[in-house]
Amino acid sequence: MSSLSTFVHRGLGLAAAASVLSLAASAQVLGCEVGGAGGAIPTSGTGGAGAPPANPYTSTINVASIPPGSTSVVAVKIFGVTHTWAADVQWVLEDPTGTKHNIFSRLGGSCDYAGDYVFVPTGLCAAPFTACTGTLVAPGTYEQNFGTHVTGTGGINNTPMSSIVPATGNWTLYAYDYAGGDVGTVGSWDLCFGIPTAGAPISAPAQTGPANGGTVSLPTTLTWNSISCATTYDVELDGSVAPGLTGTSFLVSGASVGIHNWRVRAANGSGAGPWSTMWSFDVPPPPPAATCTTNGTGAGPVPASGTGGGGAFPATLPGTPYTNTYAVTVPAGATQIVKVDFDFTTEHTWVGDLQFVLTDPSGVSHNLVCLPLGNCDLNGAYSIYETAGLSWPTACPASTDVPNGGYDQFFGTWPTGTNNIFNTPLGSIPVVSGNWTLTIYDWAGGDSGTLGDWSLCFNAPTGPISYCTAGVTTNGCSATISAANNPSVSAANPCVINVTNVEGAKSGLIFYSITGSSTSAWNASSFLCVKAPTQRTGTQVSGGTAGLCDGTLTLDWNAYQAAFPTALGQPWSAGDTVWAQAWFRDPPAGKSTNLSNGIEMTYVP
Template sequence: MHKLFFQFAALGLLASSALAQDNWPFDPIQYFESTSGVTNANIPDAGGTWPTVLPATFLSQTFQVPDDVVFIHGIELTGLSHTYIGDLQIVLIAPSGIAYNVLHRPGFTGTGFGSAASFSGTYAFMDQGVPFPSLGSGVVPTSTSVGQAYAFSFGNWPSGQHGITNASAMVGEAGTWVLRVYDWATQDTGSVTTPKLEGRLYAHYKVDYGNAGQVPSSSFGGANGYPGQWNAMDNSFGPLTLPSSSVAPANCTIFGASATYTRSGTTNGTFGFDNPNTTGDEALLLDDALDLGGVGSQSHVTISGLPIGEYRVHVHAWAPDDPIGSTTWVAINGGLAETNLVGGGNWSGILDGFTTHADIVSVTDGTLRFSAITDSGFGTINGFEIVQVLLYTSGAAVTNCPSGGSLNGCFPNLIFGGTTSFAANDAYLFCVVDGNRSGGFFYGLRPADGMPFGTGTAKFCVAPPRVRLGGILNSGGTTGICDGVFQFDIDQWWNSNPTGLGLPPTVGQSLYFQAWLRDAGNGSSNIATSNGLRLTFQP
């Protein structure tokens, strides 16, 4: 029986140790397991003309995935056997048809046969595993757990050929996912007993205020871009238990918690306006709302009982175009630094900062709060969306978004050494990167959910403002091999920079770290980035 397993991946590849320390309940929405197919599937010995003609036959297994995928961080193949691993290419295909390279012909240079090593056992190929180039020419050792894994390896596959892309950020929608294994050469054969796929699913929740029954369709992604059920919220002041969302299993409320919704403040009731410039789902979201009233009128929303963690929140507070000039202040989790003015003009055609205020906030007490306050004319609140970015654990270090990968096929893996204890004073960062590269580390006060940086693979896991830690480092190691290392003593740095951003950290405070390296030709930024790391400091 072939098994597809989606696992919450916010803890990164060291999850096996971090899970054991976790004191917070994990969101049940994040865990999925489905089975399909039969055991002991053969890998057809099909050949093909690399890279122009794919092998005519291949191992193919399909699985039903219940919800949208943040990213796939690992594929484990139990009972994988094959001589000459340089023959094999493993591809994962999302329901949309987007195909992702998982492993491409280790050791293959475009001619010849690639690595003569053999697969025999259980192997994991992961977003931040041990890169294949570091294994040398010997036989690939058998992996016995997901913690012993090799990085997604693209080799010299021309990204985009046959629609197969080289991208570690494997995302997609609910539906049928397909795993394919191609054998590009004849004679050597193999099989797979059980494939397992690991990743993280989105947990998100959407609310539309206004006229009952007039909510956007579940295919409408809204501001966060992820389809899902829009829940109608009337003029009730609560408290009331939030209804189940389509992203949750039966009888499961928002994010797996017994969350409650309470609203307070003032309102003139439901407001509707047929704006001819908005159509379809945008009209259903924006053309009806709660009318807050005149200048200074306000409405406050409190959602209690959420799992502790980071959330991306979008508050839609655009007053339809009549009259022009109506604006609304939005504050998320309080404080002037979190306020933003929304509205004041015509529909721009997209849900952006003109219609919607968005922010990533830290929920440390299980409570999310936001307010809408009329600034001029009449203010409205049209709806809101919440996306769970990551759950906190009691462990000191938590990965909050995956590595972007380099052009060389390496996936910089940032880990933490020492402790986050002020008394111990022994915290340091350690990142395995491409050999003989320059780069370093930076940090900030808040996370970013993999925001693209330029047109290449680089992405920010740290929100601005960002501060570079120290100077430029050299990774050492060998050019073309993923054996370089960046290392940095955190405690020594902040002892000499006591007035730096967020320094000195207080007990319970979190800082967010990431590594970068120069990667010439990698899009417009010419850099590659590591995974993000959150450190929470203790006495």
């Protein structure tokens, strides 16, 4: 019989040593018999039906003495396991009396064994086995699991490991292979005795969301699977630890823009377990401001008739796609498309069927979204950005609807240029006024929905721009002209021009031009900042105190234009530009007047 310390130093590798030490901390392992021989699973053939099947892997360890104080078997450790289709295999331990005990039975589905596995009694803070979601049964420590085995079948009993009594003599490990076609091997195995007392968790929680490396919007919730006998969890986010969480989630609400790293561990009164692997998520910058052009004609079924299908990806496009065209006037100053908005008023199931294509006025088509992942559904309002949105989800939420919001372009596997559809980033699509068309192809039958409308949105034009240089008055005042908003053709927003730092108690006015800016000298310090012809607005008094710079001039641009429909520039159109400036009395100055700086405003729809 080998002691635990002897086992650790017998050269079975750092991974094995670390595993048994963590187990010892939890289960009070008092000693392990090591080095059971490896072999093939099954010993011949590829397995098959039986109760139990013939030709199992078998390996016997002779236990000469029991560690003092041991009350049960506390671990069966199997090293270097390989076997395709783990659900074929049942692990069985036979004690010296000839009684066979079910240790771990036919779990793992089509996943494969590949590595070292430790099976321990339930209640020792090991991970309960969950459904395999990849290609491998993850190496690690698992609770004993009887699977669907009926106790007594084939002489194999569902005996809790904590009830398997230590004894001297021959102990035999069996690996029964219940289905043909798959084989494997065992490198070696060990048998450990001790006291099955729960300690600190010996397994790390498995993170479940958000997807590792994914893009998120805030707030976002970090989630993980529970660990047996954990009472709390610690989350480390960017090096800072939030301890003592009682649930399996952690809300992140104030993270900065950029990449963030996190991990989690389980804990209880006996201590903390190992950390999980480090995961990351990305918080993108806020979406850029955008000016959207109104459509109003985009309602229609998706696809236009039927339930889709009929194409051959990617060469032959499906018939009867949704299609809608509307005339777009590009907002003044816009240089790129920021996003495309669309709204599903009737849910379209299975977003993975759909390809969204935008065709510009020249007839060139651009991929927006092409067959994003999965069977999630579209229901409500969405925006497609070049890079300012979220990644498309890789798993559906409980509602099955893709959450409303902004998502990035997704070209999928579309070969750019096929059928004149190019994988063009939104910011690189030519910005021109004219007829723009949205087409939605439905590549698979059986699903449909209804689009309420869609629209193109462009980078918002900048606000009013100050230019030119204000004159300095007799009393040292430099009048400054400004406006919070550009004027709107539809008067959709206020546009008020303010002039501050005017000589107090002086008459003045605001005038404007539609032909351009100027920088011609007015007097010793002032410049005329607008070109003729100009339009004068009404005269007003600056208020304030004579001799001070506390006077102001104000013009409600929308009200003035409404009151004077024949004023210079009318009727206004989106993109029209106005150059404005203030004039006011300053008797000691040249020309007995002075001028403010200038402001340039551009009409928006």
